Amino acid sequence: MFKKVLVANRGEIAVRVLRACRELGLSTVAVYSDADRTALHVRYADQAYHIGPPPATQSYLCIDKIIAVAKEAEVDAIHPGYGFLAENPAFARACRDAGLAFIGPSPESMELMGDKAAARRTSAQVGIPILPGTDHEIEDEEEAKAVAEQIGFPLLVKAAVGGGGKGMRTVHSPEELPFAVMAARREAQSTFGDGAIYLEQLVEGARHIEVQILGDQHGNIVSLGERECSLQRRHQKLLEESPSMALDEKLRARLWEAAIALAQAVDYTNVGTVEFLLDKDKNFYFLEMNTRLQVEHPVTELVSGVDIVKDQLRVASGRALRYSQEDLRMNGWALECRICAEDPYDGFLPSTGSITGLQEPTGPGVRVDSGIYEGFDVSLYYDPLISKLSVWGETRGEAILRMRRALEEYRIIGVKTNIPFHQQIVNHTEFIYGQFDTSFVESRFAMQQSNGRDLLEAAAIAAAMVAHDKRRSSVGTLEHQEARASNSWRMAGRWEAMGR
Amino acid sequence: MFKKVLVANRGEIAVRVLRACRELGLSTVAVYSDADRTALHVRYADQAYHIGPPPATQSYLCIDKIIAVAKEAEVDAIHPGYGFLAENPAFARACRDAGLAFIGPSPESMELMGDKAAARRTSAQVGIPILPGTDHEIEDEEEAKAVAEQIGFPLLVKAAVGGGGKGMRTVHSPEELPFAVMAARREAQSTFGDGAIYLEQLVEGARHIEVQILGDQHGNIVSLGERECSLQRRHQKLLEESPSMALDEKLRARLWEAAIALAQAVDYTNVGTVEFLLDKDKNFYFLEMNTRLQVEHPVTELVSGVDIVKDQLRVASGRALRYSQEDLRMNGWALECRICAEDPYDGFLPSTGSITGLQEPTGPGVRVDSGIYEGFDVSLYYDPLISKLSVWGETRGEAILRMRRALEEYRIIGVKTNIPFHQQIVNHTEFIYGQFDTSFVESRFAMQQSNGRDLLEAAAIAAAMVAHDKRRSSVGTLEHQEARASNSWRMAGRWEAMGR
């Protein structure tokens, strides 16, 4: 096993990986930008190295800086997390050239699968159906136009590298194409450092189902089960679950086998996720393979009992898998809500600022993977995903009820979050009955306001009482009021002083 | 199933029960004293009723007040939690007389087992060995002296009702007896409202192992496994685990059977815990039975997968157990650390005050059951147990490493806690190898200070830098300084202002 590991990432996933390292007794090294001096991952690591200004292109995306830190800190392995350099073969190569273990697949299989267009070719060769689209990068707008005509509309413009729904645009008509191509290129460039894109047919009313696989360096590859990720907005997953209600045992087995076959075809090692699209008639098509740890891996950990990140470290260090496919038994049901700093009442616009109040749900069956704490500044520079709330239940029903309970307990003050959105989703009939596809959130869901008069009255009373208190305790000067408003303790003290 | 449940308790256990009710879709009613107006259990419940001043004898121990609230709120069941009225047969009767379901055993079996002296008789009748001692209450000091002579020293003075190590005193010599009897009586009186006590031989170097049982109203009783609770201080459990390293399969089976036999002998229903003492030669003796939910129930939930509180509600509503003994499979290893507001560096004296900073551990395999939040006042009036930190691991080793990680993450500012104590325990060789008994903490453990010079230097640097900053930013007036010291946000702001 390794002795010292560098985590080339930030936020909740850096913390997740650091926790796994610590639980394996490994020393840890974090890297941070100016925006992250006091971020959780910096505080949790044994060592922390500053690598530049906030923009990722000048810090978290700088291969040379990270390799330099790895050498100075004398680590023997690097974990890339997800996003940033996680799917960048050049980075994997740089690690290898520096004599460092890269915790992920080989640069070769990463290249084969990481290039989405190439992956479609491989998949087709293995006999897994794919959707009409380009099997190579789009060179220019002209080619895009031409190909689009063949595929027909609606279609998707997708980044050739990376994943996570970044650098993806839906196009309904030829007029939208140029802007979509440009936007996708820019986003892909700024997120993954590579602006290559390709086109693919868009199947409406389909589900997004992915299979988690894990392989060691001795030829063993297992599936850790599927994840249902159809609840998306702007191609960003919002709520994931495992298992998927859409699969019966037969279809489930076929999907798992397809995923393993594809992985074997490219001598895949470490963790990977094969994403499939399942249409209304239960036909599945290969979408892409993510050659890295997935944001939503906790739901798989909760039902499989496997600590995926620890096993990533184990197999990367050369150990063989401790279990075969037969040994794995999926148990119960897990849900994950992605908590993002976005205002669901205002078009999901990102919300930044200092976390002035934080109360995380705890108790039985609840897991929080968070990158924030009270006092932390949510900055503009990075992904709005600030936390992941996962629950386990004996059944899907129990998991949903537990998620409702946990969401009600979650309090994040200072930035707007999409918690109210999740609360309405887990109370929505179509979700409860599993009647949803990738278009559900954008086409058939809207934030509701219940008009229960008792709740209206409670809201009115709350507002009036706060107004009344403000008025009574008003000390005149605005500065004073504002200082107080920004200070929970004084506020609490004041309430107490008012007494009963 | 019930529609509306009143939780006659406070703190972490009230929150635990409220969560279970919410996850079953039941409406909830909380009761609170003046000290708990903003306590978590009040905030989580659908309704909250004020029942008096802070002292428990005037609020949480008032049967009439609680029954009155239950009637006014029209609940159909009451959950007593642990402590307070949980083991008070008069309360169970009052519930029954008021036509309310009491979520626990019948008053009859509670009386049979709740009276520790009587329980010893029953246990002996079923053929479970007991230790030399009184099988009835001690009337007065004279009788105590006489009995003590027979039993010999050291011995234990124990409260005849209640549990949780309250109202218990160790006596090494006749001189200590009168004070111990008086102290035990007072504590029992103030904690359980009953000052009755009895004497029992004290076996040194023994382990405390208990078996969790659960019975429905149809004659089914199962064991949910044992818990190792030998790590105690002043008869207060500090760290519990399940399973116990001290048992082999054969002994484990015998303990489980003994516990079930005892429960069957008194037609026991709902949850109960049979406590055994295991001496150096692996002989076990019945200690007492707790006829209620146990503080340390989370470790059992983590290894058994059973939500004990939900099943309490189910069986109390008349449902049959959903599983037989054969269906239950214990999986992995769980540890729980009791987080108390006590200063381990100062004789574990209780510490009270306002929680001015709180960061709870999260991530894989970690569970927190807490009764506090940032801004809450830890008062003198109640138990110092403010939170329970539990972890699950595939093996005891993984669980220990995970607990270390979680303890390192736990930050509670404003009151002193025993977290440093737990950190040293889980790093202690004797604990890691399972070489401990009930006397370990008090007789063979002391808080250490490592003299690693690098850590000394880091501590010195931290202190000097804080002093230096205080000096530079000192604005003269003390009031100002103190206001600032009590305000984390201004402090944070100031740091940022200083810049880099």
Added chain:
Amino acid sequence: MTYVASIDGESFHIGFDDADEIIVDKKHHAASIESTGGPSLYSLIVDNSSYEVHVEEREGSYRVLLLGQLYDVHVEDEGTRRAAKARRAHKAEPDEVVVIRSPIPGLIFDVPAKQGQQVKQGDILVIVEAMKMENELRAPRDATVKATLVSPGD
């Protein structure tokens, strides 16, 4: 002291006489509100019904988050009016400084809307890049663009 609190149409007349009683539309209720740590997080108990509410003042009206539902409550009262006026004059509370809706903190990526242009509700006015995503600010209603004060790159 009486206030009028209105939520989309519905109005409530809420009066205060003593510390722990209020009168809502002439009906008396036992009510208590307490801060619970968060700067704007309160525990509200009305006739033994317990609610946790997040109340933020925003230009004189209150944004109340209750059981995952958002209510915009306008509270009429001189004090509030004064405070509101004052706040409009004075700038930006800490937690408003970075409200993303004002394009400043993000990078202006594009401004399709041109001065004098007629735009329909939903038309894209400005595209702000923040948190690695482009966010399209659209027209709330049909209108004419009076002026574009920002340009790409800002």
Added chain:
Amino acid sequence: MTYVASIDGESFHIGFDDADEIIVDKKHHAASIESTGGPSLYSLIVDNSSYEVHVEEREGSYRVLLLGQLYDVHVEDEGTRRAAKARRAHKAEPDEVVVIRSPIPGLIFDVPAKQGQQVKQGDILVIVEAMKMENELRAPRDATVKATLVSPGD
């Protein structure tokens, strides 16, 4: 500006020249300390080693909690001395008001020690009841009880 920080015997001379460098016993180190939310919780990075420390000032010396270990650090410096003196004069910071070691917040259950009595180290002086447990305050060393200022029931 130089400070002398001492922890049971060991002394460190710590000097500050610019914002992000310190000199410890003549050796230069890159060092940065930042508050992380808690009023006395800091992130300390010294030569890329990251520590989380809880630092509380207590009558001029500092109580530093680091990796579950407690260090009492005495920092010599005029500023500190002044603050310390001032603090001694002035009473009780919020988080000290209820330090249980002063018997006030608990109920005095018994006072075995009587005026003028000779007590040995470890003898029980006062028994305070708090949080449902009796807490025995014992003599730190052999001594004579000059006066008992409290009595049962206080």
